[in-house]
Amino acid sequence: SEMNTTASNPRANYAAIMLDDGRILYIGGLNDKQSFVPMDQILIYDTKTSTWNMTAAVGKIPSVRIQHSAVLTNDGRIIIYGGSQNDSMPATPSLAVLRSVDFTWLEINESGTKPPNLQSHTSTLVGDLMIIAFGSTSNIYMLNTTNYTWTTQFTPPSSSSPEATYNDSDTLPIDISRTNAILAIIIAISCLTFFMACTIICTRFYKRQRRKMVVGIDR
Numbered sequence: 001s002e003m004n005t006t007a008s009n010p011r012a013n014y015a016a017i018m019l020d021d022g023r024i025l026y027i028g029g030l031n032d033k034q035s036f037v038p039m040d041q042i043l044i045y046d047t048k049t050s051t052w053n054m055t056a057a058v059g060k061i062p063s064v065r066i067q068h069s070a071v072l073t074n075d076g077r078i079i080i081y082g083g084s085q086n087d088s089m090p091a092t093p094s095l096a097v098l099r100s101v102d103f104t105w106l107e108i109n110e111s112g113t114k115p116p117n118l119q120s121h122t123s124t125l126v127g128d129l130m131i132i133a134f135g136s137t138s139n140i141y142m143l144n145t146t147n148y149t150w151t152t153q154f155t156p157p158s159s160s161s162p163e164a165t166y167n168d169s170d171t172l173p174i175d176i177s178r179t180n181a182i183l184a185i186i187i188a189i190s191c192l193t194f195f196m197a198c199t200i201i202c203t204r205f206y207k208r209q210r211r212k213m214v215v216g217i218d219r
Contacts, residue, residue, distance in 0.1 A: 009043055009052070013066035017078050019100055022047040027080065027098070028065045036064035036085070039096070042103060057098060059105035065091030069123035071130050073145050076100045079130055081143075082118040090117035095148070112150030115141040127157040 014029030014037070026043040030036060037043075040057040068083025068091060078098040083091040094117045097106045121135025129151075130143040142151050 009054070011037060011043065015068050015070035015080060015083075017070050017072050017100075018047075019072065019076070025078065025100070027070060027078070028068060028083065030066060036066070038064060039105070042098075055103050057103040057105055059099075060107050061105055062096040063092045067119040067135075069121055069132065071123045071125040071145075072100070073125065073128075077106075077145070079123075079143070079145060081123055081130070081132060082121060082135075084117070084119050090119075094118075095143070097148075108148050110148045110150065114150055115139070126154075129154065 010032045011026055011029040014026045016024055016026050018024045024045045024047065026045070028037055028039055038061070040061045042055040042057050044053045044055055045051075046053070062080070064085055065080075065083030068080055070078055070080050072078055076099065078100055080096040080098065082094055085091055094114070095108065095110055097108050098104070099106055115132065116137070118132065119136045121132055121137060124131050124133075125145070128144060128146050130145050131154075132141040132143070133139075142154060143149070144151050
């Protein structure tokens with residue numbers, strides 16, 4: 001259930017995710033009294049209506065945490081990883097999944113070699129893989145989000161963007177004023193070059209003729 005609230009619910013060290021409908025979810029973290037925010041209290045900001053709401057999540061609620069990460073899958077699941085309850089106690093479970101359509105925390109079964117609990121790291125979704133890096137690790141970890149299997153195999157997703165094409169019949173926009181200005185500059189430079197060349201030739205011809213006249217007089 002949702003209840004209206006205001007922006008006077010400051011949080012720190014949370015994980016934020018924007019849903020496809022424009023709502024931003026703030027999950028976990030600390031409140032303004034430096035107390036942990038329970039993971040069933042989801043603060044929501046609607047970017048379309050500029051309103052705040054608080055939603056109570058249900059299901060298997062994970063432990064409180066800070067410095068965790070989150071990604072949004074194509075089917076609307078929010079996958080949380082890592083974080084800590086304090087300086088020495090990691091958050092449990094490390095991997096938690098919130099179904100955003102009804103705000104239910106799901107029970108999941110992981111497989112594969114699990115990474116250590118991480119803090120202050122990043123998570124990025126590439127295709128169906130959640131890629132975890134940085135923070136308190138120098139390694140890179142990958143989770144297949146379709147079956148929650150930790151893997152070391154990565155195949156870059158193929159691009160679906162069509163290549164740009166151009167047909168001879170296509171009309172390209174032309175800036176006439178700019179073209180005319182460039183043409184005028186070219187003509188001016190050509191005329192100046194021609195004038196300078198003529199001046200140099202005439203000067204040399206005049207000097208040569210004058211030398212001939214001087215030689216004839218001396219004889």
